[in-house]
Every structure is written in structure tokens, then in C-alpha cells.
Amino acid sequence: MTATPKNKRVLMLCTAARGGMRAVVEAYARDGLFERWNVLLIATHVEGSMVRRLGAIVRAMTRFLSLNLSGQVLFTHIHAAAGGSFWRKSIFGLIARLFGHAVIFHLHSGHISGHIDRLPLVGQRIAGWVLSRFSCVVVLSEVWRAFVLRIAPTAEVVIVPNYVVLPTMEPVDPIPQLAEQALNLLFLGFVGSNKGVFELIPAVARARSAGYDVRLTIAGHGEVDKARRMAADLDVANAVSVIGWVDGERKLELLRAADVYILPSRNEGMPVSILEAMSWSIPVVATRVGGIPEMIDSGVEGLLVEPGDVESILGAILYLAADRHLLPFMGRAARRRVETEFSKDVVLPKIEAIYEKLSRT
Incomplete structure (x- = not known):
């Protein structure tokens, strides 16, 4: 693994709200990605009232700009969903590009294609233009790769599925359940x-x-x-x-x-x-x-x-x-x-391969 340059950090942006996206990021932290790559997590969204959510994004943007201005950023890994999440995170990503930093834009939501396809044509073209500006767009499956390439043909799209850690357990014995059991x-x-x-x-x-x-x-x-x-x-x-x-x-x-x-x-x-x-x-x-x-x-x-x-x-x-x-x-x-x-040993190296590539650019 390429060592993270001294005083450089990978910025990771994600929601703090409960759900699958946060679970993915928590797995990265648990399984050593944060430690190996000096990752700093910034929460851009929280659950709660509009005031709380606005406060979270203001704090996130302030910290994000400060770190970029200080020259501490190696590259940025952004986790996004559909709707407002897509557009909010796109702003962060475009700002990072203005600073000359590579950006991984990691799409998680199954709503994304429906959201963008319902936009007027100009909105769809803007979404495609935004995605094409990023260094790498990570999607979870082939169907989402095809969608991104449809609206952003020049985008660099990589499939990285989600993963879980396998629990330690005894193999399931192939013994039929009784029909009267619930x-x-x-x-x-x-x-x-x-x-x-x-x-x-x-x-x-x-x-x-x-x-x-x-x-x-x-x-x-x-x-x-x-x-x-x-x-x-x-x-x-x-x-x-x-x-x-x-x-x-x-x-x-x-x-x-x-x-x-x-x-x-x-x-x-x-x-x-x-x-x-x-x-x-x-x-x-x-x-x-x-x-x-x-x-x-x-x-x-x-x-x-x-x-x-x-x-x-x-x-x-x-x-x-x-x-x-x-x-x-x-x-x-x-x-x-x-x-x-979909295990850690299969999937996590795919993320680290992207990190390795971007760390050398």
C-alpha cells in the first residue's frame, strides 16, 4: 500500500443518519481503512429538524473549506444518495475539484436513476456534467454503471459492491423444518x-x-x-x-x-x-x-x-x-x-486500489 504523504488526509463525506450508507462507512472505519489512509470523516447531514440539518451542512462546509485551504487534503471520498443528497454532495465535490483535488463520488441510493430521469432535460445534462467532473464515480452494481454512463459517457465508473464481515457460526445443517413450525x-x-x-x-x-x-x-x-x-x-x-x-x-x-x-x-x-x-x-x-x-x-x-x-x-x-x-x-x-x-477480503481491496491510484496522481 502506498503510504499517505505526511500531513495529508483523505476527506470522507457522509451522512450521520442511520441506514445502509452509514453502515458502509462504519465498516471502513472498523476494518482499518481510516487508519491506513488517515481518513477524516465529515458529517454533511444529520437526522432531526431543519435547523439541525442546516447547522450540520454549514459546519461541514466550513471545515471542508478550511482543510482544503490549508493544503492538508490528499483527495476526497464522497458518499451520496439521491435527491438533495446528490446535489449537496456535488457542491462539495466540485469545490474539491476547484482546489485541484481528486474526488471519488460514491453513489449508494437505488433512487438515483429515477430522480435524475424525472428531471427536465437540462437537469439531466447538468447531472451528467457534474458526474463527468469527478475523478471516479463508484457504483454498487452493473445496472447503476450503465445508468451513469448513459448520462455521463465520459465518466470513470467503477463497480464496488457493499460488503459485510462474515459472522463466526456453525454451518447450517440441511435438516428440513417441520411444517407445523412458524x-x-x-x-x-x-x-x-x-x-x-x-x-x-x-x-x-x-x-x-x-x-x-x-x-x-x-x-x-x-x-x-x-x-x-x-x-x-x-x-x-x-x-x-x-x-x-x-x-x-x-x-x-x-x-x-x-x-x-x-x-x-x-x-x-x-x-x-x-x-x-x-x-x-x-x-x-x-x-x-x-x-x-x-x-x-x-x-x-x-x-x-x-x-x-x-x-x-x-x-x-x-x-x-x-x-x-x-x-x-x-x-x-x-x-x-x-x-x-461480498466479503471484506474481496471488496475492501477494490476501494484501496482506487485510493492507491488517486494517491499517485
Whole structure:
């Protein structure tokens, strides 16, 4: 590894809000990237009121400008999502380029293509021009690489998937579950329509009406009260637990107890929560959106369903509830997929290769 020049720092810009993007950055810090490359993390966004969010971006910009003016910056690594995140982070990136510094613009959101495609033509051209100004645009999957090259044909686009650390655990024995056992489904993430929660709860209700003991745990922040009301209205409040945001040991407990992880999102990039579930040998039911089809082959590591389609989600639940012997085989295949494509040892060197290249420019 090329040593970071003395008194030089890599600036990393990211939200402090809960979610997959922050989880990726926390993994970089945990796994030594910050130490090896003298990375300084600057939070450009926080959860809370408009005043808090404005204060965060003002503080971030002040510090960012100060560091650039002081000559301490080696290059900048910016993590961005769609909407306001894209445009706010673009300003930071363009300023860094004005100072003559290389910029990695790392796109995480599954909404990005929809957001830009809905803009007027002039807005799409501006977005493409912005992306073409950066030294490297990092995307999570081939589908997002194709999108970026469509609007910014001259951009340097590199695919670097998300990764997780594999938990230490005993291999799953291929012993079929008993049909009379409850099928425990787990959802982790933002509780809202874009994540498919309000199709998932009716699908569970219909599965139970068909005579299957299906139970669902929903853990995350967002429209928690609405989800609880829907479960009560559909008379499945005893089988659908909406428990709010969890992390740490409580999250691990939920993963250990889950038979199937389910994420019926309408848009996604490459969900860290799916990788976490796969690393725990849990089969996944997810939608054919974003980079998910590059993570899961339907029928191998889990099942793929159509976004926004209760019937499709229900069909996957019933299929797995009726054929429990598939679960341990799918779970073992899921873990193998993470080991070979989405583990720290596979993915982190790809980020460091970009760092190496930019450190020499």
C-alpha cells in the first residue's frame, strides 16, 4: 500500500443518519481503512429538524473549506444518495475539484436513476456534467454503471459492491423444518412505502388466512405507527411485531431467530441488510430492483419477486412455507455468495486500489 504523504488526509463525506450508507462507512472505519489512509470523516447531514440539518451542512462546509485551504487534503471520498443528497454532495465535490483535488463520488441510493430521469432535460445534462467532473464515480452494481454512463459517457465508473464481515457460526445443517413450525420472517430497514412494508403486511395476513403460521418482525424507523395500525386493521397484530430501530446485540438476536429475510423494496442500490442476512445463512426474499438481482439468483440464495406486487410477495412466502426443506440449502448458498463476492477480503481491496491510484496522481 502506498503510504499517505505526511500531513495529508483523505476527506470522507457522509451522512450521520442511520441506514445502509452509514453502515458502509462504519465498516471502513472498523476494518482499518481510516487508519491506513488517515481518513477524516465529515458529517454533511444529520437526522432531526431543519435547523439541525442546516447547522450540520454549514459546519461541514466550513471545515471542508478550511482543510482544503490549508493544503492538508490528499483527495476526497464522497458518499451520496439521491435527491438533495446528490446535489449537496456535488457542491462539495466540485469545490474539491476547484482546489485541484481528486474526488471519488460514491453513489449508494437505488433512487438515483429515477430522480435524475424525472428531471427536465437540462437537469439531466447538468447531472451528467457534474458526474463527468469527478475523478471516479463508484457504483454498487452493473445496472447503476450503465445508468451513469448513459448520462455521463465520459465518466470513470467503477463497480464496488457493499460488503459485510462474515459472522463466526456453525454451518447450517440441511435438516428440513417441520411444517407445523412458524415461519419467521424478518424485515430490517426504513418502515415506509418505498421499502414495500405496506405490501408485505397484507401478504403475511393472506398467508395466515391460508392456514400458514407465518410471523413477521419489522425493525426500523419511519412510519412505524402506520405499520402497526395496518397490522391491527388486518387482524394480524399478534403475528406482526413492529419494534422500531434496533442495532447491536438485539439486531443479532433477530438475525439468529429468522428463517427468511424479506425486503420487498420498490427501489434499491445494494442493501447492506440483505448481505447481513445472507452472511447469517438466511434465505432472502427481495425484489428485482437495483443491484439485488446481482446479489441473488432466484431459487438459489432466495427468491426474487416483483416490486409493489402483493401477489408476488405472497407467492414467495407460501412457496417457502410449504417447502421448508429448501431453507437450509438456500441459506448455505447465500453465505457462500457473500464469502466469494461480498466479503471484506474481496471488496475492501477494490476501494484501496482506487485510493492507491488517486494517491499517485
